[in-house]
Amino acid sequence: MIQLYIPLNFLGVIYREIKQSLTDLDKMFGLLEREREVADAPDAKVLQVQGAAVRFEHVSFAYDKARPILHDVSFEIPAGKKVAVVGPSGSGKSTLARLLFRFYDIDSGRISIDGQELRSLTQSSLRRAIGIVPQDTVLFNDTVAYNIAYGQPGATQAQVEAAARAAHIHGFIAATPKGYETMVGERGLKLSGGEKQRVAIARTLLKNPPLMIFDEATSALDSSNERAIQAELDAAGQNKTVLVIAHRLSTVVDAHEILVLEAGRIVERGDHEALLARQGVYARMWRLQQSGAAG
Ligand code: ATP
Secondary structure, three states, rough: HHHHHHHHHHHHHHHHHHHHHHHHHHHHHHHOOOOOOOOOOOOOOOOOOOOOEEEEEEEEEEEOOOOOOOEEEEEEEOOEEEEEEEEOOOOOOOHHHHHOOOOOOEEEEEEOOOEHHHHOHHHHHHHHHEEEEOOOOOOOOOHHHHHOOOOOOOOOHHHHHHHHOOOHHHHHOOOOOOOHHOEEEEOEEEEHHHHHHHHHHHHHHOOOEEEEEEEOOOOOOOHHHHHHHHHHHHHHHHOOOOEEEOHHHHOOOOOOEEEEEEEEEEEEEHHHHHHHHHOOOOHHHHHHHHHHHHH
């Protein structure tokens, strides 16, 4: 009996392990399922960029059907203009950016660039047209040069350096013993939040896409670093169509339109002056940040 018990117990352990790996496989297929959703249509076309005007029409979206995130969101970014999205944490700001990059397909509505619906386009042509400077840049365990040139394999050293200069990270790189050949990331040189963002800005400048998405860092950079990065982002976004996910209202003052998102709905919209005059959510956020900045 005892002899029989031990192997069964042992089998129990194996059974649990197999069950666990099946669960993992399940998760993996779950992910693939999601991936498949954003597969190219058989007749997918290459995006033809004119000015990269963006249009969201009645867009609704949920990551999980039981919990809708965006509700009937409509806005436009005219070619070469900047639209900013502000709102509390979890209101769906980054989700808008992910949908524009087509990480996910929407549940209803339409998203288009220069009149071409995202779902009708090849993902490669869409992603070539968009540059993202994310909140938290994850660097590859590779050289600084590789990280800046990522996505542009043909870039020359001179182009990489020019982008790094424009993003004000060249001096820092040049001061390291191996310069652009310095390994960065988990197993290499650790960069600060601001330095990583500059690498992301350099990468985007090198890519030079007509449409840019800036997802401002929530993590506190010191304010001089913050202002410098802001100036670099402004320069990078010149004459481009820009969607800014903003946490600091000082960075949205010059936006063509500001969208105030709350729980996945646009509750206010307009330019800075119009929104201040409205004396609503935005005006309150502005006063709060101003008094925070003064204090
Ligand atoms: P923050 O200002 O904190 O960055 P946000 O306004 O950008 O917030 P989102 O990241 O768009 O908010 O998230 C909106 C909601 O969607 C949140 O409630 C979040 O929990 C949920 N969410 C985000 N990503 C996923 C995901 N991959 N799967 C499921 N839910 C998600």
